[in-house]
Amino acid sequence: SVISQMRPRRSILRYLGDEIEPPDAAVELNSTNFDAVLSNSPATYAIVEFFAHWCPACRNYKPQYENVARLFNGPEAVHPGIILMTRVDCAWKMNTNLCDRFSVSRYPMLLWGPPIKFASGKWDPKQEKNEIHSIDDARTAERLLNWINKKLGSSFSLEDEKYENENTLPWNASDPELISRAVYDVEEATTKAFEIILEHKMIKLDTRSPLIKFLQLLVAHHPSKRCRKGSADILVNFDDLWPSGLLPTGPHAASISKERDGLKGFWICGKEVPRGYWIFCRGSKNETRGFSCGLWVLLHSLSVRVGDGESHSAFTAICDFIHNFFLCDECRQHFYEMCLSVSTPLNTTRDLGLWLWRAHNKVNERLMIEEKDMKTEDPRFPKTIWPPKQLCNQCYFAPSSKSHGAALLDWNEDEVFKFLVKYYGENLVSSYKDSVSDSRDGESIVDDMAVSTNAVAVPVGAALAIALASCAFGALACFWRTQQKNRKQRKNLSKT
């Protein structure tokens, strides 16, 4: 009861602003979330501090550790996506086995390594070959950061402020590694897009069908497995969440009931997303890049993943999604005009991939001038006709004197398409960590789709949506899987 009396006083003090404690930047983990958080992290490295809450030295060390963690963790991070800084309280009984797994012999004890190695691994000081290392000199924030700088060849400083030193960071547009981290931005953009749709109550009778079609495209071809699963989960429950009979029409959408206005436990790309920061799409100012960059990368990555037979329906799904759900008025109008100007069907993946690439370059071309005039460009990411030669030299035929605009450049479109397929296909997911442990219903949904014939078990609209998602986008895969499952069932039957 003494404790319960003290709590409110402390929170009042915090509330009054005398002692406002900022939230911890380091993420506290325990035995139940340790593996999932680390295996899902987009960061390249992780530090785990093992401590005990009763240990006075650990309490004194906390501000030092936090001083470094604020550089790398959370939405306000100065250098996000590089190091995930975490802590585990070994004094809690539930964490005993976890701390034993990492041979914790003193407090505080800091380990360094790739997040995935922590998630699946253990550490033993006697084991020679291990990608997890003990950080032996980290007694102050300066010393910990020195250790990190030596390890990474970096020059991070405790004085670094957000965006202040972006121009001095190494930046190499031809680095193929960069795109491999964009998959996390694609997850962020997908989640953000759906948050906006819900926030602005954009699901109405006339926008329902474009949304279902876009979700079908995501179920089959989103580059992130987490988002494929999350989209499938939403599709399966679409009729329950937004029954067509109860959806408002016209501009008075606000009358939609509060309960039905959220995803209620559905996470389109898993519980950890949105993370609150951008990696590939991070601008050098707060207001540049981010969501719209992530959305472009999502669209390109979808365009190279659809099969030839699906390309025109994917084109329509993309156009209708942008038209109905992208809240930037000018953007969606321009984009829709480009959609409407397509007079012959885009019959192949190549047609779709190249159309979207050309459309994006037309936007770049317009913005190159507009942003300069209005002084709204991101100085570190000026608009260019894309891809630049550093990224794809073979995309250009010969050195051309006609350098004013994409349409006039002498593109080798076969090479451009090859490049797009590699860049937004294989390269985009090359460092993706494929854990789906946070999906709502585990593994079952997508597997069930191909054989889901019981339309009574799911609402009719959702059953139709599932059938369309698995067959319209990925007809061959759907057919193959259905055959496989039927064959397996027949085999089992004949055995019994």
Ligand SMILES: Cc1cc2nc3c(=O)[nH]c(=O)nc-3n(C[C@H](O)[C@H](O)[C@H](O)COP(=O)(O)OP(=O)(O)OC[C@H]3O[C@@H](n4cnc5c(N)ncnc54)[C@H](O)[C@@H]3O)c2cc1C
């Ligand atoms: C559908 C859509 C329409 C838009 N229309 C407008 C508009 O009309 N007016 C406006 O002010 N803003 C518009 N925007 C926003 C604008 O295009 C940029 O997204 C924003 O300015 C951020 O730019 P960025 O530097 O991050 O690069 P972005 O243009 O967002 O590009 C993201 C990444 O895609 C790659 N990329 C660039 N060009 C191409 C290409 N041709 N093909 C394939 N990949 C490429 C690059 O790696 C780049 O970093 C639109 C966005 C979208 C998604």
